Amino acid sequence: MANGILKNVEIKGIACAVPDHLVNNEDFFGVFGEESVQKFINMTGVKTRRVAIDEQCASDLCYVAAKKLMERLNWEASTIDALIFITQTPDYAVPATACVMQHRLGLSDECIAFDINLGCSAYVYGLWQAATMISTQNINRVLLLVGDTSNFGINPNDSATAMIFGDGGTATALEKTEGKDIKYFLKTKGSGYKYIMVPAGHARSRSQTIVDKSEYELSMNGADIFNFTITDVQKSLADFMAENSIGKNDVDMYVFHQANLFIIKHLTKKLGIPIEKVPISIDRYGNTSGESIPLTLVDALGSEQSDDTIKLLLCGFGVGLSYGAIYLEMKKSACIPMIYTNYYFDGVDKK
Amino acid sequence: MTYKEKLNLLEELLLIEKDTLDGTVELNSISEWDSMAVITTIAMFDSVYNKNIKSEEIKQFKTIQDIIDKME
Numbered sequence: 132m133a134n135g136i137l138k139n140v141e142i143k144g145i146a147c148a149v150p151d152h153l154v155n156n157e158d159f160f161g162v163f164g165e166e167s168v169q170k171f172i173n174m175t176g177v178k179t180r181r182v183a184i185d186e187q188c189a190s191d192l193c194y195v196a197a198k199k200l201m202e203r204l205n206w207e208a209s210t211i212d213a214l215i216f217i218t219q220t221p222d223y224a225v226p227a228t229a230c231v232m233q234h235r236l237g238l239s240d241e242c243i244a245f246d247i248n249l250g251c252s253a254y255v256y257g258l259w260q261a262a263t264m265i266s267t268q269n270i271n272r273v274l275l276l277v278g279d280t281s282n283f284g285i286n287p288n289d290s291a292t293a294m295i296f297g298d299g300g301t302a303t304a305l306e307k308t309e310g311k312d313i314k315y316f317l318k319t320k321g322s323g324y325k326y327i328m329v330p331a332g333h334a335r336s337r338s339q340t341i342v343d344k345s346e347y348e349l350s351m352n353g354a355d356i357f358n359f360t361i362t363d364v365q366k367s368l369a370d371f372m373a374e375n376s377i378g379k380n381d382v383d384m385y386v387f388h389q390a391n392l393f394i395i396k397h398l399t400k401k402l403g404i405p406i407e408k409v410p411i412s413i414d415r416y417g418n419t420s421g422e423s424i425p426l427t428l429v430d431a432l433g434s435e436q437s438d439d440t441i442k443l444l445l446c447g448f449g450v451g452l453s454y455g456a457i458y459l460e461m462k463k464s465a466c467i468p469m470i471y472t473n474y475y476f477d478g479v480d481k482k
Numbered sequence: 483m484t485y486k487e488k489l490n491l492l493e494e495l496l497l498i499e500k501d502t503l504d505g506t507v508e509l510n511s512i513s514e515w516d517s518m519a520v521i522t523t524i525a526m527f528d529s530v531y532n533k534n535i536k537s538e539e540i541k542q543f544k545t546i547q548d549i550i551d552k553m554e
Contacts, residue, residue, distance in 0.1 A: 393522070
């Protein structure tokens with residue numbers, strides 16, 4: 132499997148922006164029935180969610196997070212060498228949103244900018260990509276933006292998807308730093324590509340003259356995703372820890388993709404991890420796709436002032452099927468407090 | 483685990499009143515047998531019996547007895 136160590140790279144800061152708009156799942160009593168909604172809340176853990184207004188894109192939330200983070204770190208736009216944007220809800224089919232963001236954030240024309248299409252595993256893949264560039268290339272600073280507005284394209288009458296997702300955008304600043312390493316493993320199980328899917332809307336179905344509306348909506352096979360998590364993900368994570376001699380005392384916080392509370396609890400139990408070391412954000416923010424790991428970090432550590440370091444094991448898994456984990460240390464004070472915003476791009480970004 | 487204990491475990495898992503299920507009950511007749519129940523059933527097989535049951539296999543289950551037959 133793809134695993135290894137990337138040297139001389141550190142996370143300097145993480146910011147997260149979520150929509151102002153708060154949705155309470157109890158508001159769905161009238162749609163799906165009180166008993167059914169309560170059962171859903173008990174199992175998934177999702178009580179409230181932050182949902183983007185129609186005009187608000189993932190890029191807008193990432194923009195707000197990035198601006199705040201650059202200001203906090205005193206990073207001049209001209210000093211950023213690369214921008215990576217990971218989303219499944221880009222602004223346009225063409226061009227890559229990263230190019231739009233390079234312009235909006237006022238980054239240098241010398242800056243590398245590209246999109247990656249991943250969801251639940253986005254953050255661990257993004258950290259690996261950013262760290263690889265810093266560790267092996269003449270690149271000092273990378274801005275990693277991970278965000279999604281997953282409620283776009285959801286069927287409001289499908290109880291499996293209508294109440295689960297929250298929206299958000301994150302920015303993570305990585306910089307070349309002597310003596311700081313990142314350990315990782317990354318994997319793919321493409322045989323499960325249909326488990327989470329929006330079948331229509333892109334090139335595969337372009338010759339179809341009549342497409343069922345539901346083909347444009349997200350479909351999710353919860354049972355098989357659960358199976359994948361408790362078998363492939365659990366085993367790979369346990370192997371990764373064993374092979375890298377990462378003992379349970381070597382981890383201060385295990386941050387899992389916030390897929391569903393039942394899945395997180397089951398995975399935690401199977402791995403023999405104390406639940407106190409597993410922060411949860413899904414109860415207030417929903418399943419926040421690729422940004423769920425940095426969002427959970429910001430939620431847990433956003434008010435920390437201490438420059439002490441914290442040892443983190445981050446694990447993303449889901450759509451693709453794609454999965455992986457990152458083990459690293461960062462300062463507790465790296466996360467800045469959660470940002471709530473109704474901002475969206477109307478063609479003019481305030482500099 | 484005795485037969486009765488297995489039935490009670492399924493009742494607990496499906497959030498059904500205790501001592502109301504028997505092996506002949508058809509899964510389609512239970513309103514509580516939904517996509518979430520399928521996931522909790524997979525979790526039960528994993529944690530109690532260390533068995534990996536795929537959703538395709540669960541789709542073949544017609545009655546409570548079909549589940550109990552796998553609980554070993």
